[in-house]
Amino acid sequence: MLNQESLVDIHVLHQQGHSIRAISRQLGIARNTVRSYLRDIARTPNYGPRPERPSKLDPFKPYLRERIEAAKPYWIPGAVLFREIETQGYDG
Template sequence: MVSMYKWQRIKALYAQGVSIRKIAKTVGVSRNTVRKYLRDVNPPEFKARKHEKQLDQYREEIQTMLHKGYIGTRIHKELVQKGYKGSLSSVHRFLRAFKEDDKADKLATTRVETDPGRQMQYDWKEWMLPVAGKPVKIYIHEVVLSCSRMKHYAFSLSITTADVIRALAESFDFFGGYALELVMDNAKQMVITHRGTVSFVTMMIF
């Protein structure tokens, strides 16, 4: 199983048009692994060990110690003084995962900028909204122009192909047109069938 950082890097490189062979070489995994995680919509899940879960309560303090330049042994010593009963190896594993998460966050917020009219990006996320005292799940559709970073948001109560198309159509009206290229993440709603490693997607003509 690859780390969250490698999973996001595979997705990002593929979205930029990099070949599977080159992605495998860049990330340091096999081509079959790249294909596997390109097919997977959801990120890899990791089961933390008991002592590593206990370290979550010290996350902010660990981050402060890392900024001060503390190494694993020093961090473990400081945590033991605060009541932590886990081993040094658990701290080292937690630190590796912590640093990978930090890399993933930086990668996720890296801008992809192009010439005007060249590219736009689409993504969606879930949000729980209280309505009449009860939580209701809504979906936020975001379309971003890669050059100007101008954004448009649309909302829906479901996440179907029709919802995605409607959100895109609304953004095209808002922007007064559309770019030559549309980069999509979480695009499983547009896939109508899989054949091997190739996905056949719904074609949209506006």
């Protein structure tokens, strides 16, 4: 599926009088793809937000936030936090 920019490029080049073959050569996409997008003007790529994926750190995030808040205004090195969550069972 093409992105919105390529779709606009196809339509602009077509409006400028370029042939389907010239458009496909210039944009580096197949002629049938160009032809398909020119036929179906209403079809536009519709990308929505992707679902959030779980992280290995999710079970440890409350602990890490708590440790960081407790250390303010100072900071705790990442290596120290890593060792701490490793002892709690983190295997990442």
